[in-house]
Amino acid sequence: MQGLSEQERYKPYNSRTIRDTPYWQKLTPALQEAMTVVARVMPFRTNEYVLSTLIDWNNIPDDPIFRMTFPHKDMLLPDEYASLKQLIEQDDAVAIKRRIEAIWLRMNPHPAGQLTHNGVTLDGKVLSGIQHKYRETVLFFPGAGQTCHAYCTFCFRWAQFIGEEELKFNARESQELVSYLRVHPEVTDVLITGGDPMIMNTRSLAGYIEPLLQLPALKSIRIGTKSVAYWPQRFVSDKDAPELLELFRRIVAAGKNLSIMGHYSHPVEIRQEIARQAVERIRSTGATLRMQAPVIRHINENPADWAALWTEGVRLGAVPYYMFVERDTGPSHYFAMPLARAFEIFQAAYRTVSGLARTVRGPSMSTFYGKVLINGIETVAGEKVFVLQFLQARNPQWVLRTFYARFDAQATWFDDLRPAFGERSFFFQPEPVAAPELIPVLLETA
Ligand code: SF4
Numbered sequence: 001m002q003g004l005s006e007q008e009r010y011k012p013y014n015s016r017t018i019r020d021t022p023y024w025q026k027l028t029p030a031l032q033e034a035m036t037v038v039a040r041v042m043p044f045r046t047n048e049y050v051l052s053t054l055i056d057w058n059n060i061p062d063d064p065i066f067r068m069t070f071p072h073k074d075m076l077l078p079d080e081y082a083s084l085k086q087l088i089e090q091d092d093a094v095a096i097k098r099r100i101e102a103i104w105l106r107m108n109p110h111p112a113g114q115l116t117h118n119g120v121t122l123d124g125k126v127l128s129g130i131q132h133k134y135r136e137t138v139l140f141f142p143g144a145g146q147t148c149h150a151y152c153t154f155c156f157r158w159a160q161f162i163g164e165e166e167l168k169f170n171a172r173e174s175q176e177l178v179s180y181l182r183v184h185p186e187v188t189d190v191l192i193t194g195g196d197p198m199i200m201n202t203r204s205l206a207g208y209i210e211p212l213l214q215l216p217a218l219k220s221i222r223i224g225t226k227s228v229a230y231w232p233q234r235f236v237s238d239k240d241a242p243e244l245l246e247l248f249r250r251i252v253a254a255g256k257n258l259s260i261m262g263h264y265s266h267p268v269e270i271r272q273e274i275a276r277q278a279v280e281r282i283r284s285t286g287a288t289l290r291m292q293a294p295v296i297r298h299i300n301e302n303p304a305d306w307a308a309l310w311t312e313g314v315r316l317g318a319v320p321y322y323m324f325v326e327r328d329t330g331p332s333h334y335f336a337m338p339l340a341r342a343f344e345i346f347q348a349a350y351r352t353v354s355g356l357a358r359t360v361r362g363p364s365m366s367t368f369y370g371k372v373l374i375n376g377i378e379t380v381a382g383e384k385v386f387v388l389q390f391l392q393a394r395n396p397q398w399v400l401r402t403f404y405a406r407f408d409a410q411a412t413w414f415d416d417l418r419p420a421f422g423e424r425s426f427f428f429q430p431e432p433v434a435a436p437e438l439i440p441v442l443l444e445t446a
Contacts, residue, residue: 038071229269232278303348323362
């Protein structure tokens with residue numbers, strides 16, 4: 001680790017300020033161009049710790065953390081890249097904006113019905129920044145936590161960062177959440193997410209969390225964060241790190257389970273001394289730390305990396321929790337991999353770790369209907385199929401139900417799958433209706 005004092009001071013860079021650093025000179029002209037063009041569409045933000053410690057500059061552009069941090073040419077479709085580059089060269093601000101907005105819309109900014117189906121109301125009022133998809137868990141997006149210590153190029157929450165208010169959801173304070181939870185005692189868990197809630201200072205975070213501690217029905221508070229990887233100093237050397245750990249202790253003392261849902265994508269993130277200290281500090285408060293991340297092409301497709309990550313996590317006292325499938329949003333054509341490959345990676349990694357690391361589940365797709373686990377690839381009644389199972393579902397009756405999809409070597413997301421055994425729909429879907437153009441024919445022959 002070089003220049004510890006630099007790393008202790010959080011120093012972010014965006015696509016403009018990165019040019020004033022020595023790192024910019026390490027990029028070839030082609031990488032600089034790609035970064036300039038693609039960052040207009042997908043936001044760029046990183047920090048000194050990621051740049052100086054996590055990225056291996058002798059291995060760019062293939063270094064996984066470099067791929068995860070810096071925008072790449074192939075993240076846009078070829079015609080999108082070419083036309084945007086041309087407009088930037090022409091310096092046509094209006095046309096650039098129009099082109100960027102068209103690309104955003106093509107990228108499916110809110111997958112799995114996030115904006116349309118998971119919102120909540122109270123006394124007829126829509127509550128901003130709260131989503132209630134599964135009976136026992138509510139997601140909360142504090143307004144002050146809608147950014148991150150660095151942005152991941154594959155992020156499914158990218159719409160939170162692009163500055164378009166109508167594409168965002170966030171809440172200014174937690175009073176509405178408390179009112180909502182008072183009339184929904186079935187909710188036992190709140191997941192505070194973002195962006196990254198740990199970007200907030202401790203005072204702001206406490207302002208959101210403390211009102212929740214009075215709710216007897218609420219059993220668990222989860223905080224989704226990548227700070228454990230991108231800025232572990234948050235728990236160790238930040239000015240208010242001691243107050244943060246004290247807040248964690250207060251949550252535990254109030255009788256709540258506090259789970260830090262740590263987003264670890266690669267073992268290099270947890271191998272750093274400061275990252276290990278962060279795990280130790282979090283655990284010392286009585287909170288638990290779980291590890292989760294999507295499996296991403298170009299970043300973590302090597303089963304040995306997953307096995308190393310989970311094994312090191314277990315050694316330090318973190319719990320391997322989920323391997324997700326990359327969602328169908330953002331530059332997914334670049335990062336997504338066939339479901340069959342994701343399963344192969346999971347299986348190969350799982351086979352090599354001890355039982356203590358087999359708390360991990362995956363590969364799991366967070367679909368419109370629920371969390372669908374790819375539980376195997378088998379031949380059943382002469383047909384090659386994906387064996388699927390709901391781990392979580394909009395309808396609790398579906399949980400742990402197994403169902404089957406026709407094997408498809410190209411499928412990268414749930415929507416690509418079709419029911420096996422000649423069925424017309426999966427058990428939880430309505431029967432498909434006849435296509436409109438067929439209706440007159442059917443009527444004529446009736
Ligand atoms: S840390 Fe999480 S929310 Fe932030 S950019 Fe990465 S994946 Fe997205």
